[in-house]
Amino acid sequence: MAQRIAFLGLGVMGYPMAGHLVKAGYEVIVYNRTASKAQAWVDQYGGELALTPAEAAKEADFVMACVGNDNDLRSVCLGEQGAFAGMKAGAVFVDHTTASAEVARELYAIAKEQGLGFLDAPVSGGQAGAENGVLTVMVGGDAAIYDTAEPVMQSYARSVKRLGESGAGQLTxxxxxxxxxxxxxxLSEGLHFAQKAGLDAEAVVEVISKGAAQSWQMENRSKTMLAGEYEHGFAVDWMRKDLGIVLDEARRNGASLPVTAMVDQFYSDVQKQGGSRWDTSSLLTRLK
Known part of the structure; x- marks a missing residue:
């Protein structure tokens, strides 16, 4: 029999990720806070929908989640209608939310007390990575639990790696x-400088992308940045949420992150320009 998997949270990432599980042959049941989104997913992929996380998690071998933040994660895990209340003994909860290491450790401890597995497994690769099944998954948690869940995560990933104990995925x-x-x-400053210097910025990128300056951002965002196109990709609001988590953790562990703190404030400037939903490459707009 195919393993039964519950997927909680059908946003721009979770929706295609859950679809890849169906394509991989798993029996999938989904839950989304807005039930109409879950119904649209079922109409597209088949499977089942549940009205609560607990209902979705019942009889599931694995429960995957991709929600908004720490509090959203707690709400789908805990309480009478939370996933933990519905999960059978030995089932594994895999959290793909980008959240704090603190909440990962908190939920790991609660899950362990209840005889459940818990992995923090945030992803990188954006909406395109989710849609194409080529995400990078960074995992924290018990090695034995990871070994059981890794084949499931491969359904939507190009790379899956355990980095250490609970919280290590979120820290990575x-x-x-x-x-x-x-x-x-x-990259924003480089493109801005090229334009101010009277250079053909696209030609500059074509040359320097073959050398040490090359990056994913340069390859995938420089053209849209030069065209002033930002209605795509990873939103500024989401990046500020993530950087807030980073800076909170840095205050706890004593890491010095002056550039990160500065870039977070630059993203605040972009929000004030009305760019909350623009792609993170919109930092260039501050320099125009």
Whole structure:
């Protein structure tokens, strides 16, 4: 029999991720806070929908989640209607939300007390990565639990790796966001400088992308940045949420992140320009 999987949260990431599970042959039941979204998913992919996380989790071997933030995650896990209340002994909860390491450890401990597995497994790759099934998944939690869940996550991933104990996945995602923020700001300044210097910025990118300056952001965002197109990709609001988590953790662990703190404020400027839903590459708009 096919393993039964519940998927909680059908946003721009979760919707296609859950679809890949169906394509991989799993029996999938979905839950979304807005039930009409769950119904649209069932109409497209088949499977079943549930009206509560607990109902979705009942009899599931794995419960995957991709929601908004720490409080959203707690709400789908805990309480009478939460997933933990419906999960059978030995089932595994895999959290793909970008959240704090603190909430990951909190829910891991609660799950363990109830005889459940819990992995924090945030993803990178954006909406396109989710749709194409090529996400990078960064995982924290018990090695034995990871080994059971890794084949399921491969359904929508190009790379899945366990980085350590509970919380390590979220901490690794923080490193990811630190690096992206600095790269996008540097790329924005480089493109701005090229234009001010009277250079053909697209030609400049074509040349320097073959050398040490090359990055995913340069390859995938430079053309839209030069065209002033930002109605796509990873929203500024989401990046500020993520950077807030990063800076909170840095205050706890003593890490010095001056560039990250500065870029977070630059994104605040973009929000004030009305760019809350623009792609993170919209940092360039501050320099125009």
């Amino acid at each position: 995602k923080m490193v990811n966001q630190i690096c992206i923020g600095g790269l996008v700001q540097a």
